[in-house]
Amino acid sequence: MKIDIIGNGNVGVHLERAFSNLHEVKLINSRTLEGLRDGSELYIISVSDNAISEVAASIFHAVEKGAIIVHTSGTMPLDLLSEYGSNIGVIYPLQTFSKNVELDYSEIPFFIESSSRNVNAVLRSALKGVCGNVLELDSNQRCELHIASVLSCNFVNHLWSLANEYLDDKGIDFKLLYPLIKETCRKLNRLSPFDSQTGPAVRHDSKTINKHKDKLKDNKDLSMIYSLLSDSIENKHTIV
Amino acid sequence: MKIDIIGNGNVGVHLERAFSNLHEVKLINSRTLEGLRDGSELYIISVSDNAISEVAASIFHAVEKGAIIVHTSGTMPLDLLSEYGSNIGVIYPLQTFSKNVELDYSEIPFFIESSSRNVNAVLRSALKGVCGNVLELDSNQRCELHIASVLSCNFVNHLWSLANEYLDDKGIDFKLLYPLIKETCRKLNRLSPFDSQTGPAVRHDSKTINKHKDKLKDNKDLSMIYSLLSDSIENKHTIV
Numbered sequence: 032m033k034i035d036i037i038g039n040g041n042v043g044v045h046l047e048r049a050f051s052n053l054h055e056v057k058l059i060n061s062r063t064l065e066g067l068r069d070g071s072e073l074y075i076i077s078v079s080d081n082a083i084s085e086v087a088a089s090i091f092h093a094v095e096k097g098a099i100i101v102h103t104s105g106t107m108p109l110d111l112l113s114e115y116g117s118n119i120g121v122i123y124p125l126q127t128f129s130k131n132v133e134l135d136y137s138e139i140p141f142f143i144e145s146s147s148r149n150v151n152a153v154l155r156s157a158l159k160g161v162c163g164n165v166l167e168l169d170s171n172q173r174c175e176l177h178i179a180s181v182l183s184c185n186f187v188n189h190l191w192s193l194a195n196e197y198l199d200d201k202g203i204d205f206k207l208l209y210p211l212i213k214e215t216c217r218k219l220n221r222l223s224p225f226d227s228q229t230g231p232a233v234r235h236d237s238k239t240i241n242k243h244k245d246k247l248k249d250n251k252d253l254s255m256i257y258s259l260l261s262d263s264i265e266n267k268h269t270i271v
Numbered sequence: 272m273k274i275d276i277i278g279n280g281n282v283g284v285h286l287e288r289a290f291s292n293l294h295e296v297k298l299i300n301s302r303t304l305e306g307l308r309d310g311s312e313l314y315i316i317s318v319s320d321n322a323i324s325e326v327a328a329s330i331f332h333a334v335e336k337g338a339i340i341v342h343t344s345g346t347m348p349l350d351l352l353s354e355y356g357s358n359i360g361v362i363y364p365l366q367t368f369s370k371n372v373e374l375d376y377s378e379i380p381f382f383i384e385s386s387s388r389n390v391n392a393v394l395r396s397a398l399k400g401v402c403g404n405v406l407e408l409d410s411n412q413r414c415e416l417h418i419a420s421v422l423s424c425n426f427v428n429h430l431w432s433l434a435n436e437y438l439d440d441k442g443i444d445f446k447l448l449y450p451l452i453k454e455t456c457r458k459l460n461r462l463s464p465f466d467s468q469t470g471p472a473v474r475h476d477s478k479t480i481n482k483h484k485d486k487l488k489d490n491k492d493l494s495m496i497y498s499l500l501s502d503s504i505e506n507k508h509t510i511v
Contacts, residue, residue: 174482176443178437184470186500189507192465197422203419208419227372239344260426
């Protein structure tokens with residue numbers, strides 16, 4: 032299949048790699064649109080949510096009638112593309128993509144949404160052999176899944192980044208935490224995260240929590256995050 | 272070595288398992304102290320931080336002169352035990368312990384602090400062959416490491432728990448996020464968490480952030496956490 036991917040950010044670059052074994056793929060710069068091809072069956076717009084409409088408007092007149100235009104956003108609805116043709120869809124790969132980090136695409140679930148059975152069949156055909164599960168999700172549920180992925184990946188990674196910065200400042204090696212982080216993740220295979228919860232807040236260990244708050248009092252960002260998340264844990268895990 | 276572990280919570284139970292291959296260990300209920308032994312060389316108090324002093328006071332007169340008393344707290348200082356003898360120390364295993372989840376103790380770093388060279392030698396001898404690295408850390412730095420571990424493990428796990436609860440409520444399977452969570456963790460081996468950051472906040476993607484906030488507006492806990500962590504990411508990652 033002839034596929035144009037518009038947008039060479041983290042997602043676009045990885046989609047090109049994922050598709051390139053099985054399809055004739057071209058990666059297009061979303062600002063210049065240089066090299067956009069006429070006869071492609073599928074145009075994948077992979078740009079930040081703020082820019083999807085603009086890119087769709089720019090390519091709409093250039094693509095042949097019958098070609099399919101999709102975006103890759105977790106949060107933007109299928110409807111966003113509805114003024115740019117009737118053959119529209121969404122391909123949302125649920126993963127954290129960094130250009131320099133290789134991935135095994137066969138482990139990644141892709142969520143699709145389609146304006147018609149025909150579009151659905153083409154998207155499934157494009158994805159066959161490229162990724163892990165292909166699952167259908169409507170725009171509303173895709174947004175909910177995206178919110179959960181922000182909590183589970185982006186915010187989690189940011190907490191590690193804050194911990195890294197804090198320990199660097201104290202002259203302690205962040206890598207000392209790796210076995211802990213690895214086990215925190217591995218435990219998900221054994222227990223629900225609710226049942227896995229450990230630490231001072233789940234024990235309602237006020238002495239420790241107060242000492243931590245005191246040590247963080249000159250760091251506004253960490254103080255607020257520490258208090259809010261400790262309170263949330265204490266509220267969800269009332270004393271037995 | 273004859274070792275009594277006082278406290279059969281998550282940490283105490285795991286320490287008993289870790290030590291039992293090489294030492295003569297007994298696990299003691301911290302409330303009854305039933306079965307506390309006279310001639311042990313090492314007494315490990317493994318109870319919540321609020322209760323350490325009380326347990327130390329209770330066992331102090333029962334143990335033989337020369338025996339070593341340690342606690343396992345990340346946050347409480349060595350000094351906490353100073354009124355209970357001169358042979359005191361801390362053994363802080365940096366891991367998340369749940370009774371029902373088995374661990375490979377050889378991967379876990381243990382941080383020790385000692386009131387004397389002699390105590391240090393005994394603690395090192397007790398830990399030899401039991402765990403991974405044995406490292407020295409003073410009370411102040413141990414508390415800083417503990418704070419970072421709360422951010423990196425306890426808060427991270429709680430975010431997963433909140434995501435799980437949110438998706439359950441929407442009828443979406445939380446397990447769909449496992450490949451994402453696994454990769455989020457695996458990326459730490461390739462990039463610093465700062466360089467790994469992905470998601471709407473690091474892109475300053477206001478359209479998506481606002482849509483997520485709107486969808487979360489009836490969930491006070493998630494709304495506050497979403498806003499605070501998104502703001503923190505945006506502040507740390509200014510636009511290039």
